[in-house]
Amino acid sequence: xxxxxxxxxxxxxxxxxxxxxxxxxxxxxxxxxxxxxxxxxxxxxxxxxxxxxxxxxxxxxxxxxxxxxxxxxxxxxxxxxxxxxxxxxxxxxxxxxxxxxxxxxxxxxxxxxxxxxxxxxxxxxxxxxxxxxxxxxxxxxxxxxxxxxxxxxxxxxxxxxxxxxxxxxxxxxxxxxxxxxxxxxxxxxxxxxxxxxxxxxxxxxxxxxxxxxxxxxxxxxxxxxxxxxxxxxxxxxxxxxxxxxxxxxxxxxxxxxxxxxxxxxxxxxxxxxxxxxxxxxxxxxxxxxxxxxxxxxxxxxxxxxxxxxxxxxxxxxxxxx
Amino acid sequence: xxxxxxxxxxxxxxxxxxxxxxxxxxxxxxxxxxxxxxxxxxxxxxxxxxxxxxxxxxxxxxxxxxxxxxxxxxxxxxxxxxxxxxxxxxxxxxxxxxxxxxxxxxxxxxxxxxxxxxxxxxxxxxxxxxxxxxxxxxxxxxxxxxxxxxxxxxxxxxxxxxxxxxxxxxxxxxxxxxxxxxxxxxxxxxxxxxxxxxxxxxxxxxxxxxxxxxxxxxxxxxxxxxxxxxxxxxxxxxxxxxxxxxxxxxxxxxxxxxxxxxxxxxxxxxxxxxxxxxxxxxxxxxxxxxxxxxxxxxxxxx
Numbered sequence: 259x260x261x262x263x264x265x266x267x268x269x270x271x272x273x274x275x276x277x278x279x280x281x282x283x284x285x286x287x288x289x290x291x292x293x294x295x296x297x298x299x300x301x302x303x304x305x306x307x308x309x310x311x312x313x314x315x316x317x318x319x320x321x322x323x324x325x326x327x328x329x330x331x332x333x334x335x336x337x338x339x340x341x342x343x344x345x346x347x348x349x350x351x352x353x354x355x356x357x358x359x360x361x362x363x364x365x366x367x368x369x370x371x372x373x374x375x376x377x378x379x380x381x382x383x384x385x386x387x388x389x390x391x392x393x394x395x396x397x398x399x400x401x402x403x404x405x406x407x408x409x410x411x412x413x414x415x416x417x418x419x420x421x422x423x424x425x426x427x428x429x430x431x432x433x434x435x436x437x438x439x440x441x442x443x444x445x446x447x448x449x450x451x452x453x454x455x456x457x458x459x460x461x462x463x464x465x466x467x468x469x470x471x472x473x474x475x476x477x478x479x480x481x482x483x484x485x486x487x488x489x490x491x492x493x494x495x496x497x498x499x500x501x502x503x504x505x506x507x508x509x510x511x512x513x514x515x516x517x518x519x520x521x522x523x524x525x526x527x528x529x530x531x532x533x534x535x536x537x538x539x540x541x542x543x544x545x546x547x548x549x550x551x552x553x554x555x556x557x558x559x560x561x562x563x564x565x566x567x568x569x570x571x572x573x574x575x576x577x578x579x
Numbered sequence: 580x581x582x583x584x585x586x587x588x589x590x591x592x593x594x595x596x597x598x599x600x601x602x603x604x605x606x607x608x609x610x611x612x613x614x615x616x617x618x619x620x621x622x623x624x625x626x627x628x629x630x631x632x633x634x635x636x637x638x639x640x641x642x643x644x645x646x647x648x649x650x651x652x653x654x655x656x657x658x659x660x661x662x663x664x665x666x667x668x669x670x671x672x673x674x675x676x677x678x679x680x681x682x683x684x685x686x687x688x689x690x691x692x693x694x695x696x697x698x699x700x701x702x703x704x705x706x707x708x709x710x711x712x713x714x715x716x717x718x719x720x721x722x723x724x725x726x727x728x729x730x731x732x733x734x735x736x737x738x739x740x741x742x743x744x745x746x747x748x749x750x751x752x753x754x755x756x757x758x759x760x761x762x763x764x765x766x767x768x769x770x771x772x773x774x775x776x777x778x779x780x781x782x783x784x785x786x787x788x789x790x791x792x793x794x795x796x797x798x799x800x801x802x803x804x805x806x807x808x809x810x811x812x813x814x815x816x817x818x819x820x821x822x823x824x825x826x827x828x829x830x831x832x833x834x835x836x837x838x839x840x841x842x843x844x845x846x847x848x849x850x851x852x853x854x855x856x857x858x859x860x861x862x863x864x865x866x867x868x869x870x871x872x873x874x875x876x877x878x879x880x881x
Contacts, residue, residue: 319597326599336596395735397682398670417670418663420606421681424736424865429603433663456663537872540596544875548735548742549678556677559731559749563723566753569786570626573761573779574634 276405283407284468285527286477286485287493288381290539291504291512293484295321295379299333302479306464307332310436320377326540327382329434332461333476336539338378344533345508376510380532380539381476381485384409384430384461385516388524389547392422392431392460400458407490408463408527418456427523427545431460463528490527500531509533515541522546595868602737602865610661612858614654615729616851618688619756620763621650622725625695627760629719631775639776641702642767643760647718648699651692658688680732687728691721726756733861739801739871740864741857747794748857754790755850758783758821762828762846770832770839777832777839780846784825787853788818801870804863805856813856821849 303309312330317323320337327334390409393401400415401422411422411431422431434455464474472478477487486493497514504512511534516526522545536543595601624647632640659668672689676682694717701711730748733741741748761779768776791814795802804810824845831838864870 317597328603338596391737394676394678395681397674397676397679397685398667399674399676400670415667415670415673416664417667419671419681420661420663421679421732421736423603424605424733424738424741424861426603427737429601429865432603433606454663458663535594537594537601537868537876538596540599540601540868542601542871542875544879545737548737551745552678552735555731555734555745555749558746559724559727562730562749562753563727565750566623566723566726566757567626567719569754569757569782570623570760570779571630573775573782574630574636 279405281406282489285490287497289531290380292482293379297335298479299381299476302475303333306475327430328432329459334382336380340376343374344376386527391425391547394549395421395425410462416457601868601871604862604865610657612855614657615854617650617654619726620759621647622722623756623760625718625722638772646763648695651695684728687725691725694718727753738861738864740860743798744794751790754783754786759850762843766843777828781825781829784821804860810856810860813852817849817853820845
């Protein structure tokens with residue numbers, strides 16, 4: 259596998275780097291319109307990938323106590339509560355649901371809260387971008403593109419430099435600050451050694467399960483098929499049909515996110531059907547891979563370096579010592 | 580569809596997810612802004628040394644060589660210390676990736692640091708003159724890239740205040756490096772032999788202050804983090820220290836060794852604060868989802 263990616267920011271395509279071993283590109287289509295917020299995906303992911311527990315906190319943010327993707331959460335179910343009708347025409351069954359339980363008032367008065375309320379749930383995950391910023395900037399080659407077109411961190415190579423963390427336009431990757439496991443490699447440099455795990459972790463799209471011919475754990479566990487796994491081309495076709503259906507039914511704000519191969523990251527390997535704008539779910543509305551401008555940035559750096567040299571030399575002009 | 584900013588059942592506005600950040604804050608520790616400073620000091624000192632020795636400024640040349648070599652020696656220690664897995668530091672040299680400024684920078688530091696410490700060691704030993712000269716040339720050639728790549732390293736991220744400033748950052752870091760090398764030499768060399776170092780310091784500070792101003796103006800909305808919090812405080816410290824130090828050098832640096840040392844120290848403090856201000860600005864920029872959403876939303880609807 260070539261260690262070199264192109265300076266344009268275009269990543270080495272897996273078809274080129276894996277040759278005969280390349281498999282069709284696979285991914286997720288997460289259809290949030292059928293997500294019921296059960297978090298089976300989060301649990302299945304933690305179980306299968308042996309992700310450590312990282313503290314139990316109560317966020318006070320609806321039913322979401324996971325809060326964000328990170329080193330120890332590779333699936334994250336967002337819960338968005340909105341006073342907004344589910345359908346565009348406002349005629350919405352859920353609008354008259356007794357969500358507050360006030361219909362049972364003894365005096366038989368009308369519910370206090372007759373406003374429409376909808377609850378959006380969405381299982382977020384690493385996007386496995388076509389142009390992956392994390393992979394581009396990784397200085398060790400720990401991050402690589404697999405034969406399935408997914409983006410994976412090699413835990414035995416990552417040295418915890420942390421560059422991928424701010425490079426990701428979605429804030430997916432993070433360093434694991436939990437203690438090292440006792441059976442982990444001993445500290446080679448006692449003075450500089452750290453007791454924390456110190457490496458960066460993220461969704462592998464269950465690389466090991468793919469190798470065994472299985473679908474990823476989250477998709478397997480999802481009871482409503484909100485998380486669908488398969489060849490990306492197939493998923494895109496299915497998603498287009500689903501969007502037509504939701505729009506025909508008048509669902510408010512239904513939109514595909516990350517389906518377009520022409521977007522700033524070349525399309526997601528794991529894309530979504532959302533029911534509102536991406537930022538409502540904590541997602542960037544128009545993500546662009548930072549390395550998109552890298553060729554220009556290197557040219558600029560070279561000129562700045564030359565200018566620095568000239569500037570220092572110029573300080574000697576007129577000197578007579 | 581229109582975005583109505585409606586209020587949720589829990590009372591937060593809907594243009595973000597409970598006001599949570601979209602991006603992750605960098606995981607880099609204080610070692611990194613210190614390295615931006617020492618790397619810049621090392622790179623610019625290597626150039627200062629070569630030009631000074633070519634033009635016969637013996638004392639300035641010799642001391643710049645040692646300053647550069649010392650800064651080059653400290654730099655990798657800072658970088659290794661910041662790693663989550665310091666024992667895997669050598670994994671930086673498994674590959675060479677032009678898409679990763681950190682990969683390119685690791686190789687630059689390896690070559691530049693190796694060359695400057697070789698030159699300094701041979702200078703001390705007084706041996707192998709041709710090898711020493713070659714090492715000096717290599718160190719001077721790789722010094723400016725060492726001083727400027729760090730600006731591109733942070734610009735090549737999704738952090739708005741860094742990525743949007745990609746045009747200015749390598750120039751800002753290059754100017755700051757020049758000022759650092761000049762100021763360190765001014766402290767180390769008697770005033771009557773430090774003329775070029777003084778001019779370099781003053782010129783570097785003027786360029787850097789102008790670039791900082793231009794950067795904050797051009798990046799607009801996302802640049803407002805430089806007016807707030809730690810980035811704002813450090814930025815003000817940087818400007819005051821660098822400007823007053825340079826003024827002191829320009830007015831009294833030639834006559835008084837005391838003023839020269841004071842002015843040089845002020846500038847050095849200012850340059851460290853500058854790197855730290857830029858560093859902290861990235862954290863503040865990552866923390867507020869508005870800096871991610873608003874420019875992207877504007878771009879999308881344009």
